Amino acid sequence: MTEHAIIMRAVNKYYGAYHALVDIDLTVTRGERIVICGPSGSGKSTLIRTINQLEPIESGTIIVDGVELTAGGENVAQVRQD
Structure with missing residues (x-):
C-alpha cells in the first residue's frame, strides 16, 4: 500500500467540444x-466518475x-475488488 489513495496528474x-476537466x-x-x-x-x-473509471x-x-488505472483499463477490476 502506498501513502496516497488517489493521484491524478x-x-x-471532453464531452464533444466541451472541456469538462x-x-x-x-x-x-x-x-x-x-x-x-x-x-x-x-x-x-x-x-468522481473518472476516478471510478466510469468515464474514460x-x-x-x-x-x-x-x-495505475489509465494503462489500458486492465487494472480496474483489481482495484475495485480491493
Missing part, C-alpha cells in the same frame, strides 16, 4: 477526507492505491 476529459492534478493521502464543491456543471461528478479520460494519469 494532468487529467483531461482541464489539467486536473489531485493527490489524496490515505485517511484524508476531502470535499469537492462547485456550481452545477463545474465537473464534480465527472471527476482523454489524457493524463489516474492512480488508485498505487495501481
Whole structure:
C-alpha cells in the first residue's frame, strides 16, 4: 500500500467540444477526507466518475492505491475488488 489513495496528474476529459476537466492534478493521502464543491456543471461528478473509471479520460494519469488505472483499463477490476 502506498501513502496516497488517489493521484491524478494532468487529467483531461471532453464531452464533444466541451472541456469538462482541464489539467486536473489531485493527490489524496490515505485517511484524508476531502470535499469537492462547485456550481452545477463545474465537473464534480465527472471527476468522481473518472476516478471510478466510469468515464474514460482523454489524457493524463489516474492512480488508485498505487495501481495505475489509465494503462489500458486492465487494472480496474483489481482495484475495485480491493
